[in-house]
Amino acid sequence: MEMTQRDLAGELGVSTNTVARWERNEVEMRHPQMLRLALDAVRHKRGQRKLSADDHIATRSPTHQTAAPESGAGTLFRLAERGATFATRERAEALASGIPEGDVTIDFSGVKAASPSFLDGLIGVLSERTASTALTGLTVEMEQLAGLIVARRGVGGRFRLPAA
Numbered sequence: 001m002e003m004t005q006r007d008l009a010g011e012l013g014v015s016t017n018t019v020a021r022w023e024r025n026e027v028e029m030r031h032p033q034m035l036r037l038a039l040d041a042v043r044h045k046r047g048q049r050k051l052s053a054d055d056h057i058a059t060r061s062p063t064h065q066t067a068a069p070e071s072g073a074g075t076l077f078r079l080a081e082r083g084a085t086f087a088t089r090e091r092a093e094a095l096a097s098g099i100p101e102g103d104v105t106i107d108f109s110g111v112k113a114a115s116p117s118f119l120d121g122l123i124g125v126l127s128e129r130t131a132s133t134a135l136t137g138l139t140v141e142m143e144q145l146a147g148l149i150v151a152r153r154g155v156g157g158r159f160r161l162p163a164a
Contacts, residue, residue, distance in 0.1 A: 003042070012038050026083055074103025074132075080110030087113075092121030096129065104130045109137030120149050127155040134160040 003011075005019040012019075021027045077099050079086070086092065099106075104126065108114070114122075123146065126133045135146055143161060150159045 011042050025081065028081060074105065075100050076105045076107060078107045078109070080108070084111060085113040086111065086118040087115045089117045089121035092118045093125050096122055096125035099126065099129065101129050101131070103132050105134040105136060107137045108135065108139075108142060111137070111139075111142075114142050114145075116145055116149075119146055123149050123153060123155065123159065127153060127158055130158070132158050132160065136162060138162065 005016045005023075009016045009019045018027070079095075082095060086095075106122070106126075119142065135143075138146060138161070146159075147161055150156050150161065
């Protein structure tokens with residue numbers, strides 16, 4: 001089905017910018033099943049067949065996922081599903097408050113930048129909320145900075161960083 005972002009946004013009652021941000025994986029689509037229903041309605045209006053169970057609508061995987069039991073990693077939180085750059089302590093605190101307690105792996109794969117204040121805020125909140133936290137997929141610069149923050153805060157026993 002050929003639709004512009006503007007057409008889809010109009011059908012869904014969202015802004016064109018929201019559709020663009022979904023396509024760039026900058027924001028999470030809260031109810032992807034609603035997209036399927038809306039597309040079925042549009043197809044019906046256009047006289048096209050409805051989507052079948054075999055048709056795939058590209059949506060992102062859940063933000064929280066239980067890691068494989070053999071990994072012992074607990075909950076996996078893919079940070080890139082929330083954006084590509086992270087700059088403020090407030091954003092870190094807001095994100096961290098939504099991460100379940102227990103053993104957590106924060107995957108930074110796909111994150112382009114994380115400021116010192118963001119990393120400090122994230123590590124600070126997680127050191128209070130989680131039993132242990134692994135940080136994976138960090139750039140070299142983020143890994144060095146996270147290592148300094150973990151050491152300064154004295155929470156090295158609760159944080160695992162990639163082996164240097």
